[in-house]
Amino acid sequence: MRGNPERPAAARIGRRGLLAAAGVGVLAVSAVRSRAFAADTTIRWLHLEINPKILKIWNDAAAEYMSSHPGMQVKLQFLENEAFKAKLPTLLQSPDAPSMFYSWGGGVMRAQADTGALRPIGAQMDKAWQSRLNPAALEAFRYADKIWGAPHQMAVMDIYYNKSMFQKAGVDGEKIKTWDDLLDAVTKLKAAGITPIAVGGGDKWPIMHWWAYLVVRAGGKDALAKATAGKGGGFVSAAFIDAGRSMKQLADLKPFQEGYLAATFPSMLGQFGDGRAAMVLSFSGTYQRQAAAAADGKGLAHDNVGLFAFPAVKGGKGQPTDTMGGINGWLVSRNAPPQTTDFLNLVTDVKYQTQTAATGIYLPAVPAANDAIADPLLKQAADELARSTYHQNYFDQDLGPDVGRVVNDQTTALVGGTATPEQVAKQIQEAWDLNR
Amino acid sequence: MSGLALAPDRAAGPGRRPSGFARRVRDAGPVLVLFLPPALVLFTALVVVPIGEAGWYSFFDWSGYGVPTHFVGWRNFELISRYPAFRIALGNNLLIIVVSLCVQLPMALGLATLVASRIRGALTFRMIFFLPYVLADVAAGLIWRFMFDGDYGLAAGIAHALGVAPPYVLADPDWAIYAILLVIVWKYFGFHMMLFIAGLQGIDAALYDAASIDGANRRQRFRRITLPLLAPTIRLSVFFSVIGSLQLFDMIMPLTKGGPADSTQTLVTFLYSFGIMRMRVGFGSAVGVVLFAICVIFAFSYKRLAMRDA
Numbered sequence: 231m232r233g234n235p236e237r238p239a240a241a242r243i244g245r246r247g248l249l250a251a252a253g254v255g256v257l258a259v260s261a262v263r264s265r266a267f268a269a270d271t272t273i274r275w276l277h278l279e280i281n282p283k284i285l286k287i288w289n290d291a292a293a294e295y296m297s298s299h300p301g302m303q304v305k306l307q308f309l310e311n312e313a314f315k316a317k318l319p320t321l322l323q324s325p326d327a328p329s330m331f332y333s334w335g336g337g338v339m340r341a342q343a344d345t346g347a348l349r350p351i352g353a354q355m356d357k358a359w360q361s362r363l364n365p366a367a368l369e370a371f372r373y374a375d376k377i378w379g380a381p382h383q384m385a386v387m388d389i390y391y392n393k394s395m396f397q398k399a400g401v402d403g404e405k406i407k408t409w410d411d412l413l414d415a416v417t418k419l420k421a422a423g424i425t426p427i428a429v430g431g432g433d434k435w436p437i438m439h440w441w442a443y444l445v446v447r448a449g450g451k452d453a454l455a456k457a458t459a460g461k462g463g464g465f466v467s468a469a470f471i472d473a474g475r476s477m478k479q480l481a482d483l484k485p486f487q488e489g490y491l492a493a494t495f496p497s498m499l500g501q502f503g504d505g506r507a508a509m510v511l512s513f514s515g516t517y518q519r520q521a522a523a524a525a526d527g528k529g530l531a532h533d534n535v536g537l538f539a540f541p542a543v544k545g546g547k548g549q550p551t552d553t554m555g556g557i558n559g560w561l562v563s564r565n566a567p568p569q570t571t572d573f574l575n576l577v578t579d580v581k582y583q584t585q586t587a588a589t590g591i592y593l594p595a596v597p598a599a600n601d602a603i604a605d606p607l608l609k610q611a612a613d614e615l616a617r618s619t620y621h622q623n624y625f626d627q628d629l630g631p632d633v634g635r636v637v638n639d640q641t642t643a644l645v646g647g648t649a650t651p652e653q654v655a656k657q658i659q660e661a662w663d664l665n666r
Numbered sequence: 667m668s669g670l671a672l673a674p675d676r677a678a679g680p681g682r683r684p685s686g687f688a689r690r691v692r693d694a695g696p697v698l699v700l701f702l703p704p705a706l707v708l709f710t711a712l713v714v715v716p717i718g719e720a721g722w723y724s725f726f727d728w729s730g731y732g733v734p735t736h737f738v739g740w741r742n743f744e745l746i747s748r749y750p751a752f753r754i755a756l757g758n759n760l761l762i763i764v765v766s767l768c769v770q771l772p773m774a775l776g777l778a779t780l781v782a783s784r785i786r787g788a789l790t791f792r793m794i795f796f797l798p799y800v801l802a803d804v805a806a807g808l809i810w811r812f813m814f815d816g817d818y819g820l821a822a823g824i825a826h827a828l829g830v831a832p833p834y835v836l837a838d839p840d841w842a843i844y845a846i847l848l849v850i851v852w853k854y855f856g857f858h859m860m861l862f863i864a865g866l867q868g869i870d871a872a873l874y875d876a877a878s879i880d881g882a883n884r885r886q887r888f889r890r891i892t893l894p895l896l897a898p899t900i901r902l903s904v905f906f907s908v909i910g911s912l913q914l915f916d917m918i919m920p921l922t923k924g925g926p927a928d929s930t931q932t933l934v935t936f937l938y939s940f941g942i943m944r945m946r947v948g949f950g951s952a953v954g955v956v957l958f959a960i961c962v963i964f965a966f967s968y969k970r971l972a973m974r975d976a
Binding site for chain 1: 729730731732745815816817818831832834836837838839842922923925926927928938939942943944945946947
């Protein structure tokens with residue numbers, strides 16, 4: 231070493247040390263990896279649930295499955311709603327794709343199925359499993375003659391109202407049957423100094439649902455199906471324009487809370503729960519949600535909250551008993567372990583569905599579990615669903631991610647006063663054509 | 667590898683002095699072999715390949731699932747120009763650049779000259795001014811969203827104390843962008859201030875002493891010594907400002923998500939909400955290509971025009 235002054239000994243040792251360290255590192259990594267491969271099969275369960283009561287039920291189901299199936303691992307993975315929608319396409323194509331994940335059915339599921347990201351599960355679904363599920367819910371996961379997922383929860387959208395505020399303004403919530411009744415109620419509430427309606431204009435879809443329900447009421451059950459098939463004028467047909475005009479009528483009364491264009495869905499529920507607005511159009515389970523979103527964590531007293539079905543419109547083709555809401559289920563990805571379907575059977579078992587119903591948060595997808603619903607508001611929603619003459623999936627989910635977002639943007643612009651009912655209809659039609 | 671690299675070293679006798687270049691290669695060889703591949707592989711895999719892929723995807727109507735098959739030519743680029751939101755985004759990016767240069771930069775420079783000197787408390791102020799920059803963008807956005815909130819936030823509190831109706835700045839299509847500009851200046855001036863402080867500390871104090879002896883006043887010293895000697899730092903700061911403005915995204919999402927009525931979209935939020943969120947990865951890639959072109963054109967022309975001697 232001394233004979234080579236250009237290369238200090240320390241440098242050589244350093245380089246050798248580096249190589250040695252790298253070698254050890256490689257060995258260590260491969261050791262860890264091979265151990266991971268040799269061990270358990272893992273079912274990765276991607277969800278977007280934040281309610282601890284529901285998560286407890288799911289964790290119990292996972293624990294039960296793991297204890298009865300040694301060598302199996304079930305891992306719950308969480309993504310926030312918006313992040314979930316943004317990351318899923320990439321995730322599904324990676325080796326770390328979730329085995330089963332949350333779905334609203336509709337256009338997004340169809341797009342996923344078309345590209346081969348999913349694995350149909352119908353063949354493994356035995357009679358007992360199929361027959362215990364709500365037929366409409368199961369139907370929502372049928373596409374191209376295959377069943378792609380198992381439904382686990384359902385929702386109906388209703389208008390929830392604050393009874394004491396209604397009383398103060400001299401409005402009877404149970405008597406609101408038509409759109410004019412609703413406009414009248416809004417006027418009275420405003421006169422009494424009460425903010426009539428809270429919406430989440432920042433998230434846009436809470437506003438869209440008002441318009442979508444108006445479309446269902448005006449055009450009836452085949453309004454959306456006809457528009458997507460390009461029949462009867464598509465999205466620029468009378469039902470869509472009329473819905474836009476009715477929506478404009480409501481918006482012109484300035485019924486929404488201050489700053490509604492920046493409000494999110496949770497802050498909309500917070501407004502309702504804090505007693506700052508009299509009405510919200512929201513999902514079944516809203517009572518639990520408003521409590522969680524309220525500033526004090528409790529929100530309104532249970533007997534202070536009522537609900538009524540979305541009002542009918544004059545001359546509309548839709549039935550007042552037509553409902554709009556969601557059907558959620560679990561889809562299985564292409565490379566999921568074969569046991570995933572087996573586990574899904576357990577998750578949608580009567581036992582866990584009954585526990586879900588008892589939380590008062592979701593309507594179960596297994597009708598046998600309906601008896602466990604203790605919350606009278608949820609019971610009312612369950613009855614509506616049972617009597618439903620037609621159940622419409624959320625527009626933005628049914629139309630797929632692209633047109634769905636255009637619908638959200640345009641209806642919010644309509645309420646914000648930057649678009650007319652005709653422009654809204656035209657923009658949606660253009661977006662739809664572009665996607666063909 | 668290292669054994670191979672060492673071999674010529676032993677063979678190099680006193681009679682065969684290698685030439686300068688060969689010697690440099692010989693010395694650098696092992697280092698090159700060991701350290702270049704990881705960087706090169708990472709850079710290629712994470713930068714070069716995605717850029718190429720984005721360029722490729724931008725000619726397809728593609729949802730992000732599977733492989734792109736529906737070739738649409740230049741349609742995605744034509745579509746971009748048809749979106750009013752894109753024009754708003756472009757305008758907002760320009761506005762942000764203008765405000766960065768005309769408000770943030772002078773402010774950072776002014777504060778830097780104040781806190782660069784070794785007076786008591788200067789260090790504390792430096793830290794306070796720098797603090798917003800340390801905060802994550804998303805966290806800063808969430809904090810300011812709460813501050814601007816007219817129901818429970820600081821804005822509500824102030825309005826209540828003054829007895830006026832609370833403002834809802836973020837819900838107002840005319841004002842939301844100015845609220846965001848305020849947050850941007852608040853967040854980033856500290857970073858530019860730090861750049862300027864580093865630049866100021868590199869200026870020889872003897873120059874100021876000499877100028878004082880010659881009778882130059884404070885203003886003359888600033889104009890004749892500080893500004894010219896700080897020019898490279900200012901050019902760097904402008905560069906960072908412009909590129910940072912073009913990339914602005916993670917602060918806007920928690921504040922407004924680009925709303926209301928697209929009034930606060932920037933190029934990147936436009937890309938995200940009209941490309942990725944709508945599962946139109948092809949269209950999003952086209953927006954990415956446009957953004958990339960703008961950044962590259964700016965970076966190279968700026969380097970040519972302003973940073974030649976830097």
